[in-house]
Structures are given as structure tokens and as C-alpha cells.
Amino acid sequence: MISLDDIRSAARVIAPHVVRTPLLPHGSCWLKPESLQPIGAFKLRGALNALARLENRSNGVVAYSSGNHAQAVAYAARLHGVPAAIVMPSNTPEVKIEATRALGAEVFIVGITERVERAEALVAERGAALIPPFDHPDVIAGQGTIGLEILEDLPSVDAVVVPMSGGGLVSGVATAIKALRPDVRVIGAEPALAADIADSLRAGALVRWDPVERARTVADALRDEPSALTWEHISELVDDVITVTEDEILAAMAGLVRGARLVAEPSGAVSVAAQAKFGSGVAIVSGGNVDPALLARVLAA
Template identity: 45%
Template sequence: MQAKFRLNGQVHRTPLVHSRTFSSMTGTELYLKMENMQKTGAFKVRGAMNKIATLSAAERAAGVVTASAGNHAQGVALAAAQAGIPSTVVMPTGAPEAKLLATEGYGSKVILHGTNYDDAFEQANRIAVTDGATLVHAFDDPFVIAGQGTIGIEILDDLPNVDAILVPVGGGGLISGIAMAVKTVRPDIRVIGVQPATASSGFDSWHNKAMSRVEKPSSAADGLLVKKPGELPLKLMLEYVDDFVLVSEQEIASAMVMLLERAKVLAEGAGAVCLAAMMNLPLGLEGRNVVLLLSGGNVDLLRWAHSLAPRTVHHA
């Protein structure tokens, strides 16, 4: 895959870590793919760098623009900075402050617009038309999808006998890239998508075999909040994804806490949904080699601590 060679030395080859604790709790041999340890704290930098590496000299001179709730924003900002090209990022007004500040820190111009990813994307599209900048889509782009697919190649290299991979799903670019990469080599590997029950457009679209929308997606997994999946990702998901499940907000919160307490791993909501699925749903993976993708670790700690405060018990 060309993306693998483009990204060689540009991104971290993240660890694949066996968890004895979670293996025992789930009856599987369970591994964590630690994309929370990736540059910018999330997998998104892979797709952004692969896309920007393909731009012409004229496109580089005009710069890039994107829309993101945070992780893709940081990925594009870093990739653009390393390539020496200007970048503009449109983020929804509710984007976590930590992600906003990190994006600015990489050198991008940040514009706040709308209340969700789709609102931000419409504004980014207008800027691309007006300024002539290249739009780097967060998930509906073949080069972005191929960049995310390098995660699948690394999993196969590190665990050739993997039986199943669970992947968080927002717009679908991540699971599309991974599923296509691994199933080209091992069609028998089960690839399972996981989404929040309150932001289920990918789940609905996959099960309905047609594009479905959720008008007001909401979840602590802010990186997965899209109204609908991408056109290309949906096509690839229908071809390559074996199953699709939903998890509740309480299950996501519990998985975040469990990862921190039992594995000493800080994962954002989007990064914790796969463990939430493994701990709460009958997936039929007992005795198998299972990889959970921890997609990112960019947690807004103040917001998270506040959300946990009502459940804290103080003893005299």
C-alpha cells in the first residue's frame, strides 16, 4: 500500500498491547491498539498526512481547509505545518477546549462555526470555494481512508493470527480503511463497528443498506458525532464490515474509567466504545484473538471530571 510508504517515519507505529485483565474479563485474548499514543493523540494524523502528501505544488501554495470536532483538526494542522503549507480548521462551537488549543498550537487558523461537525463542514466547504484551498475531508476521501488503513497493516504485522477487530465509527473512514486493508490479506477476519446509541447514523446506514441520518447526534464520544457517514465509507462498510453494534453513554463512561483504573490508559469517549462493546454485548468472540482500537486519548479532563463528580462519594 502506497500510504504505508508515505507515512513511514512520519507517524508513530503505535503499540499493540495484550491485556491480561481484559482478556480474563471477556474470555478472549484481548489486545489494545494504542492510537491514543499516536502523534496529536489520535489516529487522524495518518489520513491527514497521507492526503497532504499527494497535493500538487499549486495546491500546497493555496493551503488546506478542513472541518473537525478536534482530532482530525490536529492531524491536519500538524501535517500542514510539517509540509510548510497554511491551514484553516473550522470547529463546532462545542469542541473541547483542549483540542482547539492544540490545533492552534500546531499553527492552524481556527474558526468556530455551528454546533456540530456538519455545520462546521458546510463552512469549511464555503472557505474552500472562496479561497481556493484544498478541502481535506475528515473521512470521505480515498487518501484519508488509505492513511487510516495503515493501522490494519500494523495489526496484521504484529498479530498475524488476529480473529476480530473492533473499530469506533463516526463518519466511517477509519473502519473502511482498516477493513479493506486487513480483508485484502485475510478475508476471514471479523471487523465490527461500534457507535454510541445516541449517534447511530453509521449503524443505521449499515443495517438499512442505505444512507441514514441522525439529525441531532449527541454523546460523550464527541469524535463520533456526525449526522451521516461518508458516501465512500458507507460503500466500503457495506462491502467489508461484518457486524455493527451500539453502546450506551453509561457503558462508554464506565469503559473510560475501567481503562484508566485497570490498564492505566487514558482514552477519550470515542476510544473507549470498543471496550464498552466487549464488556456489555454478546459478540461471540470467546477464545479468539481480539483487537480493540483505542482511537484517541484527547480527553477534556476538566469536563470529564465534572461529569464524574455527581458519582463521587465523599467520606468523613
């Protein structure tokens, strides 16, 4: 498991390149808007930390992702002057492919089932380094810097509500919080349609849901499942999980526009929907890369 020192070290490495997001009051609660990072999501923290710690990055980096991790790795690679190859599934929205290319990355479009294989082939061919989306200690430590910032800015915090998918974000944040303030509750948030971690915590062991089931939720960044590494952190450090319906997710998106002037993607609003049930604490708004047409529909509803 990662340590508080890993996270403190990550904070020093990434500080010059990330936005020090403020805490925003929101009724009786608080928001941590990671949607304001340059690529629109917290993923930049982990990618920057992982890339900075690579011993040999001269042959470039490789990532597979249809979402925010792709842009995070592309952005971090450009910052360090390193070539990035990003493998994206063929159902990736054109706008995300273009955004990744605009950051200077070489994009490979493949069938959804061939992603990992193709990424590994690129690693072998080029001698490049793979940066996984969550299953890596340096990635987890980078995400954990959010926990440090919350404790610095709000010593009276009682709980932190964190969207969960592969579990990189919650593993890092929970490590920071529990090391420094074991009394602060760490609450995971999941769509009810992709609540495999809630199931797992009840069962006391990792329960796997079929990917087709997990793919039903509108929260498209929360369709992954934990790895052995993130499950180890989650099972030890997460106090509870709150699940939310699809309607609650969309209502939270609209509420963030009206009440906090924030653009959140569905996955980023899941924590806010869960926080509304919990009633206090800091909700991490993990990302804001939403299809404008979806946001327009949510606002017009």
C-alpha cells in the same frame, strides 16, 4: 473503493511521522492505542496521507472540524511547511481551539451550520485544498494503515473492533483486513444513542438519523454519519456492529485507566466497551483527547 495498494502506499508515506503503536495485551483481548499518536488520535494518519498527495498545496489547506481532525490537519500542515486554515464551530471547547492554534493553524470560529460553507469560501478565496475528515480516498487509505499494522503484529488475530462515525477509520481498516485475511472479522462499534450504521446494515441501505439524536452521546467524535463513499466500504466489508450504552462507554474509560494505563476519550473507549461483549480480538482505541474534568469524574465514580 480504495485498494490494498492505496493503503500500502499510504503506509510508506506516513511512516516517518506517525507512532508505530504497539498492540497491548488486555485480558484475553488486545488494544491498538492510537491515542498515543502525537495529536492523540488516529486522524493524523489520514491527514498526513491526504496532505502528502496534494498536487498543489502551496496555497495551503483548509479543514472544518471541532475535534481531532482539526489538530491532525494542523499538525500535518506544519510538518510540511504549508499554511492551514481550520474552521471550528463556536461551541468548540476553548482547549481544542488553543491546541489547534498552538500547532500554527489559523482558526476561524463560525456558527455550527456555517462550517462547510465557510471552509468552501476559504478554498475558493485562497486556492487552497480542502481536506475532509473522512469522505476522501486518501484519508481512508491513511486510516487503513492501522489494519496493516494489526495483521503484521498479530497474525493470529480473529477480529478487529473499530469505532464508527463518518466511517473513514472502519472503511480503511476493513479494506486492509479483508484484502489480506478475509477470515478476520471486522466489527463496528457504535454508541446506542448514535447507532445509525447498525440501523443501516439491518436495513441494507443508509439510514439517516437526525443530527440532534446523534448528538446525545458522550462520544463526541462519533456523532457524524457515513458518506456515500464510506457507506460503500462499510456495507461490503463490515461483518457486524455492536452497540454500547453510555454507562458502558464510561466504564470502559475507567477500565482502560486501571487495567491498561491508557487515557481514552469516550469515542475511543466505545470499541473497548464493544470488545467486552465480543470477548476477543483487537479493539482500536481511536483517541485520547478527553476533558480532564470528565476523566476525573469517571475515575471518582
